[in-house]
Amino acid sequence: MRPMDDNVKLLENYSVLAEIYDDVMSDVDYETWTDYIDEIILTHNPETHDVLELACGTGTMALxxxxxDCYNITATDASSHMIRIARQKGDEVESAVHFQTMNFLNLNFDRKFDVVFMVFDSINYLHNPSDIIDLHNEVKQVLKPGGIFIYDFTTPRNSRKAIRFLNNEQKKINEFYRYRRNSSYNPKKRIHTNQFYIEKTDQSGGSVVETYHEEHQQKIYTLSEIETLVSKTDFKILERYDGFELKPAHSKSLRITMVLQ
Ligand SMILES: C[S@@+](CC[C@H](N)C(=O)[O-])C[C@H]1O[C@@H](n2cnc3c(N)ncnc32)[C@H](O)[C@@H]1O
Incomplete structure (x- = not known):
């Protein structure tokens, strides 16, 4: 792919990336991840009926x-582009999932949920610790009494390992799109940056019509930092799970799933 030049358009996150998001994530096993979330729900709140997914992206997990066939599901994301794709996928399978564009720092519902969940380190998009507290407070407002909040985050150890295989990833998606991802990690600031350079080609797949650039910065937190932030909210921690296991997180965990009530 060409290096960046003056014609590259810098875009808001998850705009053009929304078009190719499912292809970029094609290696992610969402079915196993769904089973894992279902297992957590069955373990901690088995009477669950109403579920809200935050930062649902293109809706793969909700669908x-x-x-x-156990839950009544609402799924939201701040990106209208991601939600448009999610709705398209929902329509294709005649889904009853209710997709809505919504910032998770400003939840607006006239009903409450048994479970609110959010996956794939979406919380790492919050760089300011006070926003993490605000998120918990927002979620509390939409949870039924006894309801649970499930989310995961990736650890500094994960970022150090991940850049080895994410950096310089290149893929041709279809006749219209190809992309390159540059991934870097600043261990001092604990900022993980993913740069996506997306090229749109003409129908022959030959000439590049447009090049887009999205820069995604995620703040990487340790378990103790997240625990401290949770202690400043009305939630209590039921579990901190390691990876996709129902076992406690430990110092070498790459992804930790929090279960709060
Ligand atoms: C890494 S993607 C994960 C998407 C989806 N959960 C998945 O597993 O594929 C992060 C998502 O978080 C969303 N997001 C980031 N900040 C948000 C906010 N303040 N409110 C709602 N969604 C947000 C983005 O639009 C994006 O869809």
Whole structure:
């Protein structure tokens, strides 16, 4: 791919990336991840009926959860582009999932949920610790009494390992799109940056019509930092799970799933 030049358009996050997001994530096993979230729900709040997914992206997880035929699901994301793709996918399978564009720092519902969940380190998009506290407070407002909040985050150890295989990833998606990802990690500031350079080609797949650039910065937190922030909210920690296991997180965990009540 060409290096960046003056014609590259710098875009808001998850705009053009929304078009190719599912292809970029094609290696992610969302079905297993869905089963994991379902297992957590069955363990900690088995009477669950109403579920809210935050930062649902293109809706893969919500649609997969719907296949279990156990839940009434609402799924939201701040990006209208991601939600447009999610709705398209929902329409294709005649889904009843209710997709809405919504910032998770400003939740607006006239009903409450048994479970609120959020996956794939979406919380790492919050760089300011006070925003993390605000998120918990927002979620509390939309949870039924006894309801649970589930989310994961990636650890500094994960970022140090991940750049080895994410940096310089290149892929041709289809006849219209190809992309390159540059991934870097600043261990001092604990900022993980993913730069996506997306090229749109003409129908022959030959000439590049447009090049787009999205820069995604995630703040990487340690477990003790997240625990300290949770202690400043009305939630209590039920579990901190390691990876996709129902076992406690430890110092070498790459992804930690928090279960709060
Ligand atoms: C890494 S993606 C994960 C998407 C989806 N959960 C998945 O597993 O594929 C992060 C998502 O967080 C969303 N997001 C970031 N900040 C947000 C906010 N303040 N409110 C709601 N969604 C947000 C982005 O739009 C994006 O879809």
């Amino acid at each position: 997969s959860l719907e296949e279990l």
